[in-house]
Amino acid sequence: MARDAGTDEVDELFWRDEVLEAMYWMIGEGIEEAVATGDLRGFLDAPADVVERTFADLEARERIRETPRGYVFTESGEREAKRRFADEFAEMQGFTASHTDCGPDCWCHDPDHAAEECPSEHDHAHH
Known part of the structure; x- marks a missing residue:
């Protein structure tokens, strides 16, 4: 069954917002120094593949970068x-x-x- 491309874009934007906000909160509060996909799975009501795709998308957009301990923000x-x-x-x-x-x-x-x-x-x- 074909999915509506517009809905996919809205979903992607929604999850990018959610992941960025959750990471900002977790790092800002000192809960994590770097955030792994597993750190957010229990925090966000999203399937694991959605969280992983969102991290990959944010990394491709140069908003986050991977470190040995998890993802951290780029300056932008x-x-x-x-x-x-x-x-x-x-x-x-x-x-x-x-x-x-x-x-x-x-x-x-x-x-x-x-x-x-x-x-x-x-x-x-x-x-």
């Missing part, structure tokens, strides 16, 4: 994962859209500062 991969994690965290916390008015490199997108008010919010405050 860490930036992307940080942004995705911050965006996801902001949505969960119900932050206002003003966070999107600042630049993507603004410190307010760093998960360590996610609960703090972004300086750009003052620029858009209605009195």
Whole structure:
């Protein structure tokens, strides 16, 4: 049975986001220094082949690289994962859209500062 190519692309994008966010969290919290595919299988609700394909895809896109202990971020991969994690965290916390008015490199997108008010919010405050 043929699968819808559009659905495959959406699935791939979804799993790339999930893996990047999970890796960023695990490494950032000191749970892992490098993340192996098996580390995420129990954490993400995904079949093993999906996780392995996603790691291979991220490696091909130069977002992660393999080390003897597992995968670590490349510089561009860490930036992307940080942004995705911050965006996801902001949505969960119900932050206002003003966070999107600042630049993507603004410190307010760093998960360590996610609960703090972004300086750009003052620029858009209605009195």
